[in-house]
Amino acid sequence: MAAIETSAAAKPETARPNWLLRDLTGLAIILIVAVIGYFLFPNNLALLTRILGIALLVLSLDLVTGYCGVATLGHAALFGAGAYASGIAAVHFGITDPIAMVGVGAIGGAVAGLLSGIVILRGHGLAQLVLSIAVIHLFHEAANKASSYTGGSDGLAGISPDPVFGLFGFDLWGRTAYGFGVALLVIVFILLRFLVRSPFGMLCRGIREDPIRVSAMGASVQGTLIKMYVISGAVAGVGGALNAISTQVVGLDSLSFTTSAEALVMLVLGGTGSLYGALIGTVTFMWFEDVVSAANPFHWLTIVGALLIAVVLFAPKGLYGTAASLLDRYRGRS
Numbered sequence: 079m080a081a082i083e084t085s086a087a088a089k090p091e092t093a094r095p096n097w098l099l100r101d102l103t104g105l106a107i108i109l110i111v112a113v114i115g116y117f118l119f120p121n122n123l124a125l126l127t128r129i130l131g132i133a134l135l136v137l138s139l140d141l142v143t144g145y146c147g148v149a150t151l152g153h154a155a156l157f158g159a160g161a162y163a164s165g166i167a168a169v170h171f172g173i174t175d176p177i178a179m180v181g182v183g184a185i186g187g188a189v190a191g192l193l194s195g196i197v198i199l200r201g202h203g204l205a206q207l208v209l210s211i212a213v214i215h216l217f218h219e220a221a222n223k224a225s226s227y228t229g230g231s232d233g234l235a236g237i238s239p240d241p242v243f244g245l246f247g248f249d250l251w252g253r254t255a256y257g258f259g260v261a262l263l264v265i266v267f268i269l270l271r272f273l274v275r276s277p278f279g280m281l282c283r284g285i286r287e288d289p290i291r292v293s294a295m296g297a298s299v300q301g302t303l304i305k306m307y308v309i310s311g312a313v314a315g316v317g318g319a320l321n322a323i324s325t326q327v328v329g330l331d332s333l334s335f336t337t338s339a340e341a342l343v344m345l346v347l348g349g350t351g352s353l354y355g356a357l358i359g360t361v362t363f364m365w366f367e368d369v370v371s372a373a374n375p376f377h378w379l380t381i382v383g384a385l386l387i388a389v390v391l392f393a394p395k396g397l398y399g400t401a402a403s404l405l406d407r408y409r410g411r412s
Contacts, residue, residue, distance in 0.1 A: 187315015
């Protein structure tokens with residue numbers, strides 16, 4: 079009898095999923111997909127590298143929107159700040175080592191995250207959306223006016239990154255840039271997985287659910303959100319730096335409202351509050367957009383809009399969130 083009770087007590091422990099094994103499996107899938115993309119589309123690595131950069135932007139947006147519940151339509155300000163910071167460092171200050179450029183981009187994005195977070199977090203709900211739109215327009219106008227450093231409407235050109243570790247030069251086919259981008263995405267993703275599982279990440283989720291109760295417990299809601307905004311800015315800045323390194327030019331489109339809106343659409347498409355959802359939404363949207371626009375240059379926006387409507391209506395938790403819910407339901411029935 080005691081053996082049966084011991085076995086029954088131990089059964090839930092063995093059935094409980096191992097989060098470390100699950101994360102390792104997820105990373106393995108990301109690397110496998112990256113390798114498959116490299117060999118299947120060797121002539122389209124520029125698009126794949128851009129997808130990696132935008133994926134970092136969407137991951138950063140998920141930190142503040144999915145995990146903290148902050149509504150924003152101005153997150154491209156952090157992405158563009160990182161791109162311009164790394165580009166200016168290379169063109170005007172001679173910092174052309176790609177790893178150093180990524181570091182400068184992360185710092186630029188973090189500073190932009192601090193400034194924009196202080197402004198946006200002063201409001202709530204619709205006021206946050208309005209403030210975020212104002213922030214992205216202010217950043218866009220600042221980059222346009224500071225043409226001596228940013229190149230203005232012509233863009234910042236002349237970015238020539240050195241070979242990675244002095245061995246792998248950036249070629250016209252984009253092979254080095256793609257490999258460099260995959261390495262950055264994997265490193266950032268691993269760090270973010272530890273972040274969202276940490277007590278700080280749990281605190282951010284608590285703020286999303288009930289900020290009044292968290293404040294009553296003695297935690298600083300505003301301070302926590304500012305910290306997450308800075309971290310999010312650093313991640314977006316890494317994505318912007320990757321974009322500057324791979325394209326070797328930075329334009330005002332990196333600070334556009336359209337980029338912010340599309341990033342939010344990608345996040346909703348994949349599923350908020352999940353790093354995997356951010357990746358799936360980015361890849362699905364950008365690849366679908368590229369294929370459809372090439373097949374039907376005149377009506378591709380209609381097709382993309384129909385896809386988004388279908389996802390919102392039939393998969394309200396996003397592609398990843400809905401699939402995970404169905405899988406959990408199936409496991410429960412089993």
